[in-house]
Amino acid sequence: MKPAPFEYVVVRSINEAIEALGRNGADSRIIAGGQSLMPSMNMRQTRPAYLVDINGITDLDYIHEISSGIAIGALTRHRAVERSEVIRSVCPILQEAVKHIAHFQIRNRGTIGGSLSLNAPGAEYGVIARLLEAEMVISSPDGKRVVPADQFFVGHFKVDLKNNEILTEIRFPSLPQGAGYSFLEVTRRHGHIPIISTAAMITLDGKDQIAEIRVILGNVSEHGVPYRVKAVDRLVGQKFNVDTIEGLAKEISDEVNPNEDADTEAAFVKQFSGMTGRRVSELASAEYRKEVAGTLSTRALKIAFKRTKGGII
Template sequence: MKPQVFAYHDPSSVEEALELLARHGPGAKVLAGGQSLLPLLNLRLARPEVLVDINRIDSLDYLAEESGWLRVGARVRQRWVERDPAVRRAVPLLAEAVRYVGHVQIRNRGTVCGSLAHADPAAELPAVAVAVGARMVARSRAGAREIPAEEFFTGPLSTALSPDELLVEARFPCSPPGWGWAFVEVSNRHGDYALCAVAAGVCVADGRVRDARLAYAGAGPVPVRLPQAETALREGWPLEDALRAACSEARRLLEPEADIHASADFRRHLAGVLTERVVRLAYRRAVDGAGGARA
């Protein structure tokens, strides 16, 4: 388990990194926390010619709340997001879900943007990004562009980034008042990829669901948002009926793949079960005015 020979660069500025990506195209890979890339390298499943290590780029190491958005730079470790009280307040769903990513040791190295760019369909953070409507800031030598999360994930391990682009920042909208958020997951062990996970937000006024967001991990080739289930929550009443309708939409519409850990019908079943659990939790938090903060 030794990687094939590759050239290694550790630029100290974004410009330098973009220059390297432009020069080497698809032969280059960006190394951030390395929690997915290094195993792939050692197994020789990934054989990039060039590794562009962004860990020396200090300008990518920021976590800031700014005009209604939480901006997460490409070098921000998951552990930072997990522990920062501002994140818990601004994007409680992110703070809750990040704890399901691997273990502390992994989150100490792994980055939020790295997890998003890796685009594992069973990973937690891509589902969060889709649920809250995050935006990905991609830069290349040609300039910068923002990609909505729902357009960013194009397939298993595949994103809208072109080979010369670097995901420099992920922007998560701060939770508006009246919303409650929750994340639930079933995995074999704590820290594994989800057999199924659901990220949810509901906006509650006068006890009724006014708006909802639902996104699923482990339930398709990309993190899947389910507008039909959201509509069912918005339009159904009483809550129990709305929940029943949303769960049945989830079971009807999701098309998960089978793998060695879970059959497609188990995943569909879980999607229904977890939809109910996650919405109840988010609803309670919205009503309590707790947002998504865990005790």
């Protein structure tokens, strides 16, 4: 199919983009890599009247090391993140996650800003953004604002962005010294959007006790946001113990509250206004997602622990 008719403008600066978006209100939409927007327009699930192409804003394509970690311009392609030497040394978990995104042709075009702004269920960047407590820099007609990841994702395919705002930069803190980390996901086949994704991070104190432990799960929350697991919090101050971790699987399964696919799909249709009937995430029952959430989290924690300084199971 072909998209419904639309007007198209190429902008060369953030200000031009904000102005173009403001001129056309709710009918306008940014296009970045087009890897999610174009298929949905071609299938007439999305029918923006006005497309603002930000690919000409070359200033938004960068990866910089900063004092707190790494700053990535919103127009940076997945492939650039995957190959960056700086990211490999400062934030390797990001690379571990990004290589799971789609196929290389899609990673060549898709952008980090597009993926985070879309907030598809289970999307890899969202899970890492919550794990590391990344910050989103947003440009609006009133200037810049910075939103932490735990506030940026607000629902299925919904983020804290108004129609005349652009996500311009994402700041990921570097992994703490000696931290162990892991990213795992379950898909039907490589390159598909995950049924469930998970990221774990553990840091130990001088006595090899857990100083910090985090697990984030994608595609298990009824609210459509990357979910931070609570069951692991009480392990702080304890030594890592495989039996304790394995014992947590059931608790994590009980803690999460995934949607059935039909609900996720309904949210997509509501957000993008259009026809029904498209699968937006891989098929899986809520029951299956609960089960996998526990297993995958404990598996990720064991890998993360092995990677801590001196972590040997």
